[in-house]
Amino acid sequence: xxxxxxxxxxxxxxxxxxxxxxxxxxxxxxxxxxxxxxxxxxxxxxxxxxxxxxxxxxxxxxxxxxxxxxxxxxxxxxxxxxxxxxxxxxxxxxxxxxxxxxxxxxxxxxxxxxxxxxxxxxxxxxxxxxxxxxxxxxxxxxxxxxxxxxxxxxxxxxxxxxxxxxxxxxxxxxxxxxxxxxxxxxxxxxxxxxxxxxxxxxxxxxxxxxxxxxxxxxxxxxxxxxxxxxxxxxxxxxxxxxxxxxxxxxxxxxxxxxxxxxxxxxxxxxxxxxxxxxxx
Amino acid sequence: xxxxxxxxxxxxxxxxxxxxxxxxxxxxxxxxxxxxxxxxxxxxxxxxxxxxxxxxxxxxxxxxxxxxxxxxxxxxxxxxxxxxxxxxxxxxxxxxxxxxxxxxxxxxxxxxxxxxxxxxxxxxxxxxxxxxxxxxxxxxxxxxxxxxxxxxxxxxxxxxxxxxxxxxxxxxxxxxxxxxxxxxxxxxxxxxxxxxxxxxxxxxxxxxxxxxxxxxxxxxxxxxxxxxxxxxxxxxxxxxxxxxxxxxxxxxxxxxxxxxxxxxxxxxxxxxxxxxxxxx
Numbered sequence: 400x401x402x403x404x405x406x407x408x409x410x411x412x413x414x415x416x417x418x419x420x421x422x423x424x425x426x427x428x429x430x431x432x433x434x435x436x437x438x439x440x441x442x443x444x445x446x447x448x449x450x451x452x453x454x455x456x457x458x459x460x461x462x463x464x465x466x467x468x469x470x471x472x473x474x475x476x477x478x479x480x481x482x483x484x485x486x487x488x489x490x491x492x493x494x495x496x497x498x499x500x501x502x503x504x505x506x507x508x509x510x511x512x513x514x515x516x517x518x519x520x521x522x523x524x525x526x527x528x529x530x531x532x533x534x535x536x537x538x539x540x541x542x543x544x545x546x547x548x549x550x551x552x553x554x555x556x557x558x559x560x561x562x563x564x565x566x567x568x569x570x571x572x573x574x575x576x577x578x579x580x581x582x583x584x585x586x587x588x589x590x591x592x593x594x595x596x597x598x599x600x601x602x603x604x605x606x607x608x609x610x611x612x613x614x615x616x617x618x619x620x621x622x623x624x625x626x627x628x629x630x631x632x633x634x635x636x637x638x639x640x641x642x643x644x645x646x647x648x649x650x651x652x653x654x655x656x657x658x659x660x661x662x663x664x665x666x667x668x669x670x671x672x673x674x675x676x677x678x679x
Numbered sequence: 680x681x682x683x684x685x686x687x688x689x690x691x692x693x694x695x696x697x698x699x700x701x702x703x704x705x706x707x708x709x710x711x712x713x714x715x716x717x718x719x720x721x722x723x724x725x726x727x728x729x730x731x732x733x734x735x736x737x738x739x740x741x742x743x744x745x746x747x748x749x750x751x752x753x754x755x756x757x758x759x760x761x762x763x764x765x766x767x768x769x770x771x772x773x774x775x776x777x778x779x780x781x782x783x784x785x786x787x788x789x790x791x792x793x794x795x796x797x798x799x800x801x802x803x804x805x806x807x808x809x810x811x812x813x814x815x816x817x818x819x820x821x822x823x824x825x826x827x828x829x830x831x832x833x834x835x836x837x838x839x840x841x842x843x844x845x846x847x848x849x850x851x852x853x854x855x856x857x858x859x860x861x862x863x864x865x866x867x868x869x870x871x872x873x874x875x876x877x878x879x880x881x882x883x884x885x886x887x888x889x890x891x892x893x894x895x896x897x898x899x900x901x902x903x904x905x906x907x908x909x910x911x912x913x914x915x916x917x918x919x920x921x922x923x924x925x926x927x928x929x930x931x932x933x934x935x936x937x938x939x940x941x942x943x944x945x946x947x948x949x950x951x952x953x954x955x956x957x958x959x
Contacts, residue, residue: 494793513774529829538818549809
C-alpha cells in the first residue's frame, strides 16, 4: 500500500517507510548465522540499528513521483542505504574520525575490531552493487541505477568530499574547498539516491532532470542543516542567519523543481520541508 | 591484434598483455591532476605499479577462448584488477597485515597516510563497478559481469576468505576453515575473472560452464602455489609433495575443461601451466 504523505501526518509516513526499508534491508543482508558469521553480524549490526533512512526514503519517493511502484525501487533504496552505512563504518575508524560511538552504540570497529570494521565496510559497498546487478528484468535500467550509485559514491562524489574534508582539518577554510565539501560530502549521495529512484521508477528524461534539481537542492540543504546543528562547516564563515536563509531558498527551489510532477510528488515536497526543519 | 600464445613465447604474450592492460588502466583511472588530487594519485600509485596482471590476463584470455574480442572484454579486465588492487591496499593496513612494503615500494597507506589508504581502496572498489555500469551497449551482459564481480569480491568470495584468514591467525588450523580459505581468499576472484571474460566474450551456457571449471581449478592452483612458495597455508598440514601433486592434478583438470573450446583456448591452457610453474 502506498501511503500518501498528503493524507497522513509526515511522522506516520516516515515511520511506515522506515519499517518497510528495515524489512527489505534485513532480507538483502546475509543471515548472521551464515559463514563467515562475524562479518555478516558486523554488517547487520551496522545497517539494522536505528537510522533515519533519509536516502532510501528519498529514493522510494522519487520513484513514486514519476509513477513507479514502491517495490520496483526497493533494491535501489537498499543499495544507497548500504553505501551510506559503509561510509559511516569507515568514517568512524581510528585513522579517520576515530569515533567510538555511532547512534548511541559502540561503532562497528569498537564492537568487532578494526579489521572486521574495514572488511564490513568493503562488504557493504560490494553488496550494494550485488543487489543492483542481481536484477534480471530491465537490465538497462538497473545498470543506469548502478552507474548513478557509483558516481555518487566515488571520488567525484562522496569519497571526494571526504578527502577534501580530511585535508581541510586544522586549516583556514578555503572558499573553493568549502563549496566542494558542501556539494560532495553528503550532497552527491543524496542526489544519487533521488536519481536512482527516478530511474528505477521509469522517469522520462524531463522528469529525471526535475528530480536531479530537487536532489541537488535537498542534498545541499541536508549539509547546511548539519552545519547549523553542529555549528561548523559553513556556519562560522557565512553566519547562522545567512546559512538558514540559503537553506530555505534551496528548499523552495527543490519544491518548485518537482511541483509540475503533480500530486504524486507531494511526498518529495514534504520531505524537503522535513529536511530543512529537522532538529537532529 | 590478437597474439596467439601458440605462436609466440608465453613471456612475450604476457608482456604484451600486461602493456595493453596497463594502458587501459591508465585510461580508466582519473587523472592525477583532477581534484581531489591526492586520492587520484594514491589510486594510480597503487594500480599502475608493477603487477603481474594475472586476473585481467585471464579475463581477456577467457573472452578470446569463446570468440570474443579483446577490446570488448577490457572493461571487465580493468574492473577485476581494480578490485584486486583495492584488496591489497586494505590488506596492507595496520589493522590487517600491517605491511609497509608492496611490490618493493611503500604500501599505499605508508605513502599517503592511513585515511587516504582506506579511501583509495574504497574508491577503487567503487570505480570497478563504475566502469562496468558505464557500458551502454549490451546492458544484460554487463550487469551479469557486475554480478559476477560482486559475488567474487563479497563475503561469499574474497572478503569472506580474508575474514576466515584473519580469524585463523594463531589458531590450530581447522580443516574446514582451511578449505574455505583455499577456495575463497584468492580463488573466488580468479574464478570471477575468468567468468567475467566469458560473459563479456559472449560465451554460451555450455562454454561458460567449462570456463567456470577452468577458473575454479586455476584459482585453487594459484593459492596452492602461493602456499608452496611461502611454505604456509596448507603446506605444513598436507606436506609439500602432496600439495604440489594436487596443484598438478588441478592444472590438468583446468586444461581438460577448456580443451574442447579448441585452438582459441590454448592461451588459457598455457596460462594454467604458467600459474603452476611460476616462481613468484
